[in-house]
Amino acid sequence: METTRRTFLGGLAAASVPAGAGVAVAAMPTAGDYHVGQENPDLIAAYADFNAAQSEIAAAKDALEWLADEWKHVWPLAPEELLECANAERRSTYIASVAIESDLVGRPLMRDTEALTKRFTPAQRRSLPTTCFTLWTEDSAKKRLAEWEAYTPKGRTPKALANSQARKEKFIFELTRRVDLAREYEAATARVKLASGVDAVQDRVAMAGTRCRAACAEISRVPARTGEGLRMKAEALLFTAQGLFDAECLQGGLMRVMGFYQPSI
Incomplete structure (x- = not known):
């Protein structure tokens, strides 16, 4: 049997209603009540913004990839002592x-x-x-260095005490060097980041993601009037399932998320 919009809506409604509540299915609006072919302009606008934000995310990520390749030859490796x-x-x-x-x-x-x-x-x-x-970062090395500087050597014998003191001095020496190396390494990576402008491109990705999440939330709230509108909502929900959008899009259950349009009489 050919699936029509009327049978689709009736089937979806039946799947969403508990057993024994058949009267509720009969009360569902018919296809004619949805003004077929006249999609909600607010939903169309939200979907357009959703697509534009996705395009911006893709473009920004491409820019990040280009920067990574362009600056790879000057990006410093961490000294082995910091690994x-x-x-x-x-x-x-x-x-x-x-x-x-x-x-x-x-x-x-x-x-x-x-x-x-x-x-x-x-x-x-x-x-x-x-x-x-x-x-090792400068902060983590400094923290460990402070712990060793505050450590009091212990030993039951003069030899054990001397070994404990030597161990303390050894770690203080190594950690002092790590602090210096980490400071130099972090300064070097900061210089490359500044010269490359990577922070601005990463901000661009984040802003596009925020815009995308806002558009998804709007799509979930705005009612759909046609099957095409339901497709728009389903597409946004797919992104939600992939973890790209806030859980707000899923609050209230399937019928609320899909936003079936019920015109006022």
Whole structure:
């Protein structure tokens, strides 16, 4: 049997009503009540803004990709003394407080391990040819340095006390160097970021994303009058499902989100 707009709406309504509430289905407006072919102009405007924002996001991301390639040859690598844990690219998504080595646009920077002979054995380098590292930052090194400076050496014997004192001095020396290296490295990356103008392009991506989310929220609120309007809403909901929009778009249940238009009598 050919599916018409009337049968589609009736089927959707039946699926949304609990068993035993058939009267509610019969009370649904008919296709003629929806002014077929006359879509809500507010919905059309919101959908146009939604599409424009998506185009702007794509253009801004392309600009970011271009910057990353254009400035790759001058982007500094972190000194080996600042490298901490490997496989940081697998953890950066859920350990936001831990700094990782990244490129100009903030993507995990994958390092060749072949030259890291002090850190990895030959077998480890073969099994892990490239990886991303977490980093010591100036702030994290300063914090650890302050802890060691405040540490009181302990030992039951003069030899144990001397070893504890030597250990404290060793860590203070290493952490003082890390503070200096991290300061220099962070200043170097800041200079490249400033020269490249990457912050402005990242702001452009963020602003387009904000505009896109606002358009999605508007699409969810504005009633649809035609099947084409329902398609617009469904497209916005797909983006919501992908995590690109606020949960506000899904509040109130399917019928409210789809925004069936019921003209006043």
